[in-house]
Amino acid sequence: MENKTHYIVALVEDKPGVMQRVSGLLSRRNFNIKSISVGATEKLGISRITMTLKGQEEVLEQVIKQLNKLIEVVKVLGIEKDESVIRELVLIKVNTATVSARAEVVQYANIFRGRVVDVAKDSMVIEITGDESKINAFIELMRSYGVKEVARTGKTIMTRGKKIVSIKGK
């Protein structure tokens, strides 16, 4: 059967050890997680965890059910790619020892709607957000200059339009 990429969003109570419970569960149950990111939400005391995993449909179902069993997990949803905006933020430190390299990298960054956030004598840090293919394409381009360092946040995701992933009540 086909291994597809799946996206899961979990809304969790912001209590000690929650991330440990979630990540421990995922590895213990042998789920292959590609990325996981966490941050605050519109509600005080509720955090949002976004997970990307590769696997079959049944695996996705098991992950969601197992996550739902955690006491602090209030809501879990599998999210379809077509109905959502998926973004990732990346910082890339590129080798720019020559003047021409510097100019070119800045140009590419502009084309990709990235920003130069740090300039040193022989390197630059570019910040870029976007979906996976855009980011991968940019990193590939940078390789010819020499990529010194890449830091990716992991994906974060939001459904388009009417559908809202949130918790009712106070």
Added chain:
Amino acid sequence: MKMSGARAIVSGLEKEGVEVIFGIPGGQSIPLYDALYDSSMNHILTRHEQGAAHAADGYARASGKVGVCSATSGPGATNLTTGIANAYMDSSPIVAITGQVPRASIGKDAFQETDIIGITMPVTKQSFQLRSVAEIPEVIKSSFYIAKTGRPGPVLIDIPKDIQEIEDEIDFNVKLELNGYKPTLRGHPRQIKEAAKLILEAERPVIIAGGGVIISEASEELMELARLIGAPVTTTLMGKGSFPEMDPLALGVLGMHGRKAANYAVTDSDVLISIGMRFSDRSTGAVSCFAPDAKIIHIDIDPAEIGKNVSVDIPVVGDAKTVLKELIRVLRKIMESEKSKAWQEKIKIWKKEFSPKMDYDDVPLKPHRVIKEIMDFLSEDDIVTTEVGQCQMWAHHYMGRSKPRSFISSGGLGTMGFGFPAAMGAKVAKPDVNVIDIAGDGSFLMNIQELATVVENNINVVVGVFDNHYLGMVRQWQELFYDRRYSSVYLGNLPDFVKVAEGFGALGIRVEKPEEIRPALKEAFNAGKPVVLDFMIEHECNIFPMVPPGRCLKDIME
């Protein structure tokens, strides 16, 4: 009201109706034990924390109430973990309380510090480390609520020593807010209707009852359903006792060491009604040939069990009792005629043909004979616990039980050393019934120190040691699958369990001949003290029937 953390914990436990705590104190739980000194709750000092955890588990399984155990930080806490894992695998409600180093020392590798929350995270339903005195009422209330509701399981509360000592305002009037925890009790009406329709179409229905039937106290409904649709009933190890095994509709136990009739009936069934069970590999054999022609209805309170091991046709998430009641109601409404008796006739023939032989007269004793004598001696309310190994499977296969909570065994984890402390816990919960641990010699040695506890506290349980001088189950696998290369399974001729029992102040009786069994049982259950019965059984007797691991339920070795 202002009180110390320790006092608040004790009050909280009392308010939950806790009557007994099994445990051992230590440096980081002295303040808690100081508060216990004035409590009406009974604290039973076990001789090892593993014994305390299993005792709490046995207490919970015998009574249906939450069992409580306690240990100090570090080694005390780690000693509890096997018992916690055992309770987790078998969905048994216990609350484990551990002392912890003071908050200021956490993370510094202080003396006897361990991250017990981290260690037990995979084997607890929930855990808490207290961060303030004020939160004690809420944490205790949530712990008991989480442990016993939904799919039950162990909850751990880790209490830093300084929190036990500090005084603060305590308000026990707390309302629980568990937004992420809402077990589904009622089955979905449409699913129940679908299930009913499928059941009416069935020609060869079989019911598999698991531990969930016992937990939800659904035995009456199970019986009603079985009678109504004329379906035979088999149970898993955890479900043993949920349906009386002497009933004409009873198939006996299922699985690797199940009854032949049960394994055959499940394999040949066209509709399987699986209730409160999780399709463990020990029950199903190879999944590829498990009930190949059957449509499967799966009733379980844990949605994550649906489709985990076996794909099912009609899942019903909910509490077994609630769902069965509704299912029966729907069935009665739409059922028209009696079901054909052909399937039941076939079952009857299988049961007769495959009825196990137990009346051996051999010396050394055959385990079957010992099981039979014990079974005949006990009444249906008495409680049998087991250790793990051949002893467990002899009891599982051969000993008929007819009441829920009358058979207590380590199913999911298969923990040697469980049966004896569990028997102790069960006897504390039900002091008026006879309690016997069906023990292997290897297993008994793993928590034999609890003889001191039962003697000291007059907890008069009987341990029946199936003394084969071997780690018999492993030896059997080595004999059958590894060319008889017996590697590290011989236990030797010692210890002398009679003398060991006497050394602890219990009574020891050696039993060598079949005719000695019954008198020994009589003496044991009337001794007025704990007793060890040393049954000298045939050393290399195997437990059959057996479905080799990874094979189909019908591939039975005898």
